[in-house]
Amino acid sequence: MSTSEQDLILNCQKGDLSQFGELYTIYVRKIYDFTYYRTQHKETAEDLTSQVFTRAMEKIKLYDNTKGSFSSWLYRIAKNAIYDHFQSSKFVSNIDDIWDLRTSENIERDSDTRLKLEKIEEYLKTLKPDQREIIIMRVWDGLSYKEISEILNKSEGSLKVAFARAISKIRDDSTLAMLILIPLLINLKIHG
Amino acid sequence: MDKKIQSILSDLYKIEPKLKESEKKLIQIIEALLEAKPDTKFDQAFAQNLKTKLIQNKPTTKSFNFGFMRKITYVISGMAGAFVLVFAGYFAMQNGFISGISSKESKMLAFEPNIVEVGENAFGNLVNEQESTGLGGNRTTQETASQSPQPVESEDSAHPATAKIISSSDNAVAESTGAESSSSETQFSEIKTSSSTVTGPAFMPPYQPTIYKYTYEGDDFSSLLKDEKVDVLRKAKGNLEKNAVLDFINNFDFGLVNISKFSDLYLQNISVAEDHEFGYTIFADFENGNISINQNWLKWPQCDQQCWNTRKSLTLEDLPEDSTVIKATDAFLQEYGIDTSVFGKPVINKYWLRDMASAKLYGYEPYVPESISVTYPLMINSQEVYYDSGTITGMDVSYDIRLSKVTGLYNLSGNDFESSKYEAVTSKDDIMKWIEKGGWQSYPIAYEQVEGSKPVEIKVGSPKLGYMKYWNYRANENNELLIPALIFPITQKPEEDVYFYKDSLMIPLAKEFLEQTPEPFYGIMESVPPTKIQ
Numbered sequence: 001m002s003t004s005e006q007d008l009i010l011n012c013q014k015g016d017l018s019q020f021g022e023l024y025t026i027y028v029r030k031i032y033d034f035t036y037y038r039t040q041h042k043e044t045a046e047d048l049t050s051q052v053f054t055r056a057m058e059k060i061k062l063y064d065n066t067k068g069s070f071s072s073w074l075y076r077i078a079k080n081a082i083y084d085h086f087q088s089s090k091f092v093s094n095i096d097d098i099w100d101l102r103t104s105e106n107i108e109r110d111s112d113t114r115l116k117l118e119k120i121e122e123y124l125k126t127l128k129p130d131q132r133e134i135i136i137m138r139v140w141d142g143l144s145y146k147e148i149s150e151i152l153n154k155s156e157g158s159l160k161v162a163f164a165r166a167i168s169k170i171r172d173d174s175t176l177a178m179l180i181l182i183p184l185l186i187n188l189k190i191h192g
Numbered sequence: 193m194d195k196k197i198q199s200i201l202s203d204l205y206k207i208e209p210k211l212k213e214s215e216k217k218l219i220q221i222i223e224a225l226l227e228a229k230p231d232t233k234f235d236q237a238f239a240q241n242l243k244t245k246l247i248q249n250k251p252t253t254k255s256f257n258f259g260f261m262r263k264i265t266y267v268i269s270g271m272a273g274a275f276v277l278v279f280a281g282y283f284a285m286q287n288g289f290i291s292g293i294s295s296k297e298s299k300m301l302a303f304e305p306n307i308v309e310v311g312e313n314a315f316g317n318l319v320n321e322q323e324s325t326g327l328g329g330n331r332t333t334q335e336t337a338s339q340s341p342q343p344v345e346s347e348d349s350a351h352p353a354t355a356k357i358i359s360s361s362d363n364a365v366a367e368s369t370g371a372e373s374s375s376s377e378t379q380f381s382e383i384k385t386s387s388s389t390v391t392g393p394a395f396m397p398p399y400q401p402t403i404y405k406y407t408y409e410g411d412d413f414s415s416l417l418k419d420e421k422v423d424v425l426r427k428a429k430g431n432l433e434k435n436a437v438l439d440f441i442n443n444f445d446f447g448l449v450n451i452s453k454f455s456d457l458y459l460q461n462i463s464v465a466e467d468h469e470f471g472y473t474i475f476a477d478f479e480n481g482n483i484s485i486n487q488n489w490l491k492w493p494q495c496d497q498q499c500w501n502t503r504k505s506l507t508l509e510d511l512p513e514d515s516t517v518i519k520a521t522d523a524f525l526q527e528y529g530i531d532t533s534v535f536g537k538p539v540i541n542k543y544w545l546r547d548m549a550s551a552k553l554y555g556y557e558p559y560v561p562e563s564i565s566v567t568y569p570l571m572i573n574s575q576e577v578y579y580d581s582g583t584i585t586g587m588d589v590s591y592d593i594r595l596s597k598v599t600g601l602y603n604l605s606g607n608d609f610e611s612s613k614y615e616a617v618t619s620k621d622d623i624m625k626w627i628e629k630g631g632w633q634s635y636p637i638a639y640e641q642v643e644g645s646k647p648v649e650i651k652v653g654s655p656k657l658g659y660m661k662y663w664n665y666r667a668n669e670n671n672e673l674l675i676p677a678l679i680f681p682i683t684q685k686p687e688e689d690v691y692f693y694k695d696s697l698m699i700p701l702a703k704e705f706l707e708q709t710p711e712p713f714y715g716i717m718e719s720v721p722p723t724k725i726q
Contacts, residue, residue: 016533036234046242117228119228160206
């Protein structure tokens, strides 16, 4: 965290919330993207982003820099907001994230995003929710293991292992898919 | 290979070296994941709106909720008698008639911005007629504001006419703070004595007709011009909430005052003074909606004639550290319960520094001010507000260097606005033309026609969004407008030129402003001879 960011936080904690605007400017894009990757719906992501910063502003006095960076604290608020969003949604049964949706369940998603994700969705769906989360945090959010460890409250070592296992699983599944798919294609070609 | 992929693989191999055998496959997977990363459709307008809402609706657990109280005000307006009783009750407490409540537990005085939307073009023409015709223009917001009851900074100007004012003996040279520009007669005499304390040869250099050539050297700012409309704000008048102000006044120590005698009067303004050493006078103007604090001159040490005759002028070594001054002004605001959360980071006004380089160049004694002015920038929609001269506006607190004490507070006012949409400037070319003119306030003075005019290049950097404070006259009525504007910092200017004062160029984004074609103004062309300050 830069000194100026620390100053901004300290001033906000002292009651000078006019400086929260500068913190907001630094993080709004990151938090919005974070919520979008997990909801895949623009309006929902905007709503959640609004909730995150409102909560952060109200609770900034509780932020303790000895327990992690300010960005991790914000991401944790965002993660909780997303969790609450899915838990409280009347359109879906209890799910941890959007990848847990069953085909019969419907929730608003941006159509272009849905199309773009079709290719990898089947692989991500086979992963455990925490494995998916690490992959998305590392690859899409671009977070370091240190940041992820602060957000998820897990050790960096365990996260690296989980990430390696998740990638290995995708590799194995895709290899398996190819093994099934190639004979099928050959068969189709012969008989087609 | 992409660095990001390389980094991910490197981490993977440290955990599971065998994975390197499948590197090609792993790269395909990571590439596929990166390729599938959704476009999040991040909307800048959403971000800006949310920021505005957050700042406007920030938690007010510490501060007094002005918006809420405003509604109550409508109900209880005219009930001044009631609050006077409360006020009198407080004094009873202060003097031991009622015990157990500390005066410092009073609520903080906060002027949260409150903006109400009205229809499009609701304020009529924005630009004053004088300026739109190019006749007798150049009446700056600051000149205008100085005629209003609200004390403001008196800003010097690049124009020779103003330069005469700067060099005249009846005004402070450069450190014209809010305190010094007050209409108070006593303060005025202070200014006179301040300037008279300058010793040794003190001359303003002769003004040379100058052609300022403005060059833009910043980034492309087209993205700041995408809106077809801008929200112009008009300040509501008389928006001081009486009870809140009285809560605030309770923070001062007036001794036993029987103000119940005034209960039958309509409260236009109130002026009360602390009756002890270094006490203050507080003036709350409910009709114009502002508050100021001054020294109670009867209770502050005064310098008599003999004192002035023997008093040495201050030198640069006498100037306190910025942090010392800010600490003192912050402590003052905290002690007297003024919430600073609606303001930005305080800035110390150092206009007097302009004189330093010139003094060195021309070999005269530089002016060192007796007091320092600290501005707490007003923030509206998370953006700063500037005068059209390019000077930041806000609440000003003055600090006396000799006494190491805060001597006054000015420009504390309500922040209720109406908001109306006006056609916006969308053409970068139009903006560039006005940069070449030196921004909104500067007129294209025809210096080229004066023999011996020297060209000087002024460099201008990337702009930020903010507001330009502008006084609009219509049918004998003055209205304070905040016009969305681009604020261009001046990144290079002639250090030795004391007549060039600007730190920023203001370009209003309401189209009407940039449609004006003011005529060149010749009325102040004569060169000013060297003038002794004292």
